[in-house]
Amino acid sequence: MRFDADLRQRLQFRASIAAFIRSQLSARFTEVETPILFKSTPEGAREFLVPTRKGGYAYALPQSPQQYKQILMASGIKNYFQFARCFRDEDLRADRQPEFTQVDMEMAFATGQTVMNAVERLIKKIHLFCDQKFPNSVSVASISQDDAFFLMPYHHAMSKHGSDKPDLRISGLIHDIGAVIPAQLRDMLTSKSDPMVEAFKFRLNAPPKEVQKFIRKFMDSPEAEPFRSNADGAPGICIFDSTNPIEGLHIFGFEGAEKVKAVWETQSKLPYEDGPTFESNKFFEDGDLLIIQARENLPLSGGSTALGRLRIAIYKAAIAEKLIEPDPSLRYLWVVDFPMFTPDNESDPGQGGTAGFSATHHPFTAPQSAEDVDLLLIDPLKAKADHYDLVVNGVELGGGSRRIHNAEMQKFIMRDILKMSQERIDDFSHLFSALESGCPPHAGFAIGFDRFIAVLTGRESVKDVIAFPKSSKGEDMMVKSPSKITDVELARYHLALADDVSRDTSPDVGVVAEDTITANAIAEKPPTAE
Numbered sequence: 001m002r003f004d005a006d007l008r009q010r011l012q013f014r015a016s017i018a019a020f021i022r023s024q025l026s027a028r029f030t031e032v033e034t035p036i037l038f039k040s041t042p043e044g045a046r047e048f049l050v051p052t053r054k055g056g057y058a059y060a061l062p063q064s065p066q067q068y069k070q071i072l073m074a075s076g077i078k079n080y081f082q083f084a085r086c087f088r089d090e091d092l093r094a095d096r097q098p099e100f101t102q103v104d105m106e107m108a109f110a111t112g113q114t115v116m117n118a119v120e121r122l123i124k125k126i127h128l129f130c131d132q133k134f135p136n137s138v139s140v141a142s143i144s145q146d147d148a149f150f151l152m153p154y155h156h157a158m159s160k161h162g163s164d165k166p167d168l169r170i171s172g173l174i175h176d177i178g179a180v181i182p183a184q185l186r187d188m189l190t191s192k193s194d195p196m197v198e199a200f201k202f203r204l205n206a207p208p209k210e211v212q213k214f215i216r217k218f219m220d221s222p223e224a225e226p227f228r229s230n231a232d233g234a235p236g237i238c239i240f241d242s243t244n245p246i247e248g249l250h251i252f253g254f255e256g257a258e259k260v261k262a263v264w265e266t267q268s269k270l271p272y273e274d275g276p277t278f279e280s281n282k283f284f285e286d287g288d289l290l291i292i293q294a295r296e297n298l299p300l301s302g303g304s305t306a307l308g309r310l311r312i313a314i315y316k317a318a319i320a321e322k323l324i325e326p327d328p329s330l331r332y333l334w335v336v337d338f339p340m341f342t343p344d345n346e347s348d349p350g351q352g353g354t355a356g357f358s359a360t361h362h363p364f365t366a367p368q369s370a371e372d373v374d375l376l377l378i379d380p381l382k383a384k385a386d387h388y389d390l391v392v393n394g395v396e397l398g399g400g401s402r403r404i405h406n407a408e409m410q411k412f413i414m415r416d417i418l419k420m421s422q423e424r425i426d427d428f429s430h431l432f433s434a435l436e437s438g439c440p441p442h443a444g445f446a447i448g449f450d451r452f453i454a455v456l457t458g459r460e461s462v463k464d465v466i467a468f469p470k471s472s473k474g475e476d477m478m479v480k481s482p483s484k485i486t487d488v489e490l491a492r493y494h495l496a497l498a499d500d501v502s503r504d505t506s507p508d509v510g511v512v513a514e515d516t517i518t519a520n521a522i523a524e525k526p527p528t529a530e
Contacts (some may be wrong), residue, residue, distance in 0.1 A: 003240070007464070009138065009460070010138075010453070010457050010464065010465050011102060011137050011467055013134065013453070013456075013457060013466070014453045014465055016133065016134075017081065017126060017203070017396065017452075017453060017456070018126060018131075018449070020129050021103055021122070021124075021126070022083075022126060023485075025081045025105070025122070026215075027234055028079055029079040029080060029081040029085070029105065030077055030079060030080055030081075031080075031081055031082055031508050032064040032069075032072060032077060032082055033437050034062070034068035034069065034072075034082065034084065035062075035068065036061060036062065036085065036346070036387075037050060037059040037061075038059060038060050038061065038062040038068075039059065039060055039427065040058070040060040040427070041060070041350070041422070041424075041427045041428060042351040042424055042445075043064070043066065043362050043426070045088040045089070045090060046061045046088065046089040046090060047060040047061065047063060047087070047088070047089060047407040048060065048061040048087050048088075048089050048124050049061075050099070051493040051494070052493065053492060053493060053494075055494035056058070056494065059089035061088060061099075061275075062084075063081075063087065063088050064084065064086050064087060064102065064104070064253075064446060065082065065086075065104055065223045066362060066364060067364075067428070067430070067431050068331065069104065069106040069444060070106070070364065070403055070431060070432070070434065070435075070439070070442070071109045071431065071434040072106065073106055073403075073405075073439060073440060073442040074152075074434040074435060074437055074438065074439035075106075075434070075438075078107070078108045078109070079105075079106070079107050079108065080104075080105065080106045080107075081103065081104060081105045081106075083101055083102070083104075083449065084098060084101065084102045084103075084104040084446070085100075085101060085102060086090050086100055086101070086338050087090055087099050088100075091206075092164075092470065092471075092472050092473075092474060093472070094287075094461055094462075095395065095451055095454070095461070096462070097450065097463075097466065097469060097470055098470055098474050099113050099470075100448065100449075100450050100462070101448075101449040101450055102398070102446040102447065102448060102449060103398075103425075103446065103447040103449050104391050104444070104446045105118070105119070105400075105444050105445050105451075106443070106444035107442060107443060107444065107447065108440045108441070108442045108443055109440050109441060109442070110402075110442060110443045111402060111441075111443060112221045112386050112387075112388055112402045113401070114443065115388075115443045115444060116334060116399055116400075116445075118334075118445075119390060119447070120149055121399070123143075123332065124143065124145050125355060126205070126456075127140065127142060127145075128145060129142050130456065131284070135220065138456075138457060138459065140154055140272060140456050140457070141328055141329055141330045142273065143330055143332065144426055147167055149270045149332045149333050149334055149390075150168070150271065150333040150334070151330075151333070151334050151336055151360075152166065152272075152333050152334065152335050152336070153335075153336060153337040154335055154336065154337050154339065155300060155337065157302060157335050158175045158300040158304075158308070159174065159176075160174050160331065161173065161174065161308060162174055162305040162306075162307045162308015162309065162310075162311055162312075163303065163304045163305075163308040163312070163394070164302075164303050164305055164335055164396075164439045165306065165335070165389070165391045165394050165395065165505070166301070166333065166339075166391060167312065167315075167328040167337070167393050167394030168220075168272050168331035168333060168393075169329065169331055169393060170311065170312070170315050171203075171273070171277050171278070171281060171392075172200045172202045172203070172281065172311070173200060173267075173270075173273075173275065174198050174199070174200045174307060174308070174311065175198065175199060175200070175263050175264070175267070176197070176198055177197055177198065177199050177260055177263055177292070177380050178195070178196055178198075180254055180260055180262075180263060181197055181252060181255060181256055181257035181259075181260070182252065182256050183497065185236070185251055185252060185256070185292070188236070188251075189233045189234075189236055189292065189293075190232055190233035190294035190295075191205070191233065192232060192233070192294060192296060192297070192354045194297050195232070195233075195294040195295060195296065195297055196294065196296070196297045197292065197293070197294045198292070198293055198295070198307055199260075199290055199291060199292040199293070199307075200290075200291055200307065200311050201264065201281065201284070201288055201289065201291075202288070202315070202318065202324070203280070203281055203285065203288055204287055204288075204289055204316065204318055204323040205287075205290075205322070205323050205324065205325070206287050206323050207286060207287050208240070208243075208244075208248065208287050208305050210242040210287070210288055210323075210406065211239050211287045211289055212312075213235055214238050214317075214318070214321055214323060215239070215289060215314075217236070217475045218313075218317050219280050223317070223409065224312060226306075226309070227306065227309075227310050227313075229295075230306050231296045232293075232294055232295045232296060232306065233293075235291050235292060235307070235310060235477075236251065236291070236292035237285065237289070237290070237291060237295070238251060238252075238289075238290040238292070239282045239288070239289055239290070240286060240288040240290065241283065241286055241287075242286055243286075246271050247284070248253050249261075249290070260290075261284055261400075262277075262281050264281070264283070264284070265282050265283065267282060271469060272331075272333070278460050280459045289314070291292065291311070291314065292309070292402070293305075293306060293307040293310065295307070296506055299381070300346070301339065301342050301343055302342060312394065314372060317438065323348075324517070328458075329391060330392050330393060330455065331393060332390065332391070332392045333388070333390075333391055333392075334388050334390060334391075335388070335389040335424075336387070336389075337368070337384050338361070338384065338385050338387045338389075339359050339360055339361060339381060339382075339383070339384060340355070340359065340360060340365065340367060340372065340380065340383040340384060340385040341355075341357040341358065341359060341378075341380050341381055341383070341417075342357060342358060342359075342360045343356065343357050343381070344356055344357055344358055351363055351414070351418050351420055351424070352420060352421070352424055353414075353418035353419040353420040353421075353424075353460060354419045355380075355417065355418050355419040356362060357381060357418075358418065360385060360387070360420065361385065361387050361399060361401060361510070363410075363413055363414055364403050364404055364410070364431075365385045365386065365401040365402070365403065365404070366382070366385070366386045366402045366403055366404045366405075367383055367385065367386065368383075368384040368385060368386040369384070372384050372385075376413075376417055380417055384433055385441075386402040387399065387401040388399070388400055388401065388445075390445075392449070392455055393455065395451055396448070396449055396451075397447055397452055397454055397455065398447040398448050399445070399446065399448050400445030400446065401443065401444070402442075402443040402444065403443060403444070404435075404443055404522075405435060405439045405440065405441050405442060406435060406439075407432045407435035407436040410428075410431070411432065412434060414428070450462040450465060450466060453465040468471040471528075473530065
């Protein structure tokens with residue numbers, strides 16, 4: 001840090017933004033610090049446990065202050081905020097640390113829209129503050145103070161962008177082409193019997209032969225390994241070339257090629273699309289790159305599709321090769337209409353129920369409407385949550401929701417829908433007591449402060465805006481933590497090493513790994529228990 005003036009400047013910038021946020025929120029919100037030593041509850045992410053000298057007992061570090069702030073709402077604190085330290089024992093990557101900071105907010109007698117409006121106003125004020133205070137020292141892209149952030153349903157984000165964190169700077173949207181491609185091509189793309197076949201098109205600043213060289217280099221790279229080995233089938237690739245037979249679209253056949261081109265020519269402009277770019281991209285030109293991918297024909301779930309991840313990876317690679325001009329703008333949007341529940345997978349612990357699915361964000365999120373309450377009994381996976389994510393340039397800055405404020409409804413979700421064990425449900429008895437005492441309707445939000453500062457300063461890794469970040473192995477290279485537990489400490493806290501864990505007596509070796517956003521990292525959907 002002593003020899004990195006840029007890092008010192010970013011830390012000073014971070015401190016200024018924190019002070020500004022505090023000054024803005026203090027007028028309407030009460031800043032309340034909630035405990036760091038909490039208890040283990042199944043919110044959605046893995047926890048860090050803190051053993052105590054009382055044998056068999058441990059604290060858990062909070063994934064978020066979620067339950068405490070809901071109790072505050074039931075205790076007469078109308079509007080709450082804090083700069084909350086949060087802890088999640090998750091796999092690390094460029095935008096994730098085991099401990100991080102949230103600007104945590106909650107509002108009583110508020111709807112989700114009320115909270116979204118408050119957050120949007122705050123974000124715009126922060127940008128205005130940056131324009132005035134840091135015109136030269138820190139380059140922060142300006143945003144419109146008048147235009148509202150775009151509102152995008154989850155299903156649209158997943159089907160058109162292949163991600164629930166859309167980057168609006170990427171102009172090539174995904175289209176369903178399954179109905180216009182020949183059956184022979186479908187069989188070449190995948191072994192699935194009834195697949196969904198989708199495609200996107202990028203316009204690159206290069207002739208067909210250069211584009212061919214670029215995409216071959218990319219597909220041969222380690223970055224593309226997850227796409228080459230996709231269980232649904234490897235992607236199909238076409239490069240439009242008017243000098244070639246069927247203009248480079250020969251895999252579709254003559255009739256199929258015309259139908260594929262018509263898919264793009266008949267698209268209608270979406271509100272967030274740039275007019276001239278949209279009109280230009282409706283038609284195929286020499287060097288246009290067309291990527292085709294099959295997938296299982298199932299309802300969209302999770303955080304991304306294989307084609308969505310490939311789209312982002314190619315976009316970044318094309319920028320690196322100067323085939324696409326980088327766009328320095330910041331494009332904010334709200335993603336809404338999330339499903340309340342998501343089918344279980346191996347990477348997320350969920351809430352530990354036996355229903356086969358878990359709460360998409362956390363089990364305290366309220367259903368979006370009365371219709372969605374009815375769907376809880378009929379088809380829970382079709383129920384929508386009153387949840388909203390704030391996204392900018394493909395980065396999830398934060399999430400929030402309207403909460404369940406009725407104890408019986410909260411118990412019903414955990415017991416009858418998620419099918420959690422009574423033992424795990426009892427872990428939330430403190431929350432039920434608060435709700436039963438009379439709790440107003442409330443909603444909240446949490447901004448990932450580290451990510452936000454990284455976005456404002458144009459950094460891809462949150463490590464670049466933290467004074468003492470952990471490495472990709474979760475190690476603090478300055479103080480060499482985590483450290484080994486001594487025999488004395490094991491005895492003091494009534495702990496013992498498992499039989500299959502050998503005590504490592506070798507000296508600590510620090511390994512610093514570069515954190516970059518890879519295709520595998522993009523594929524992961526972190527739980528957001530705000």
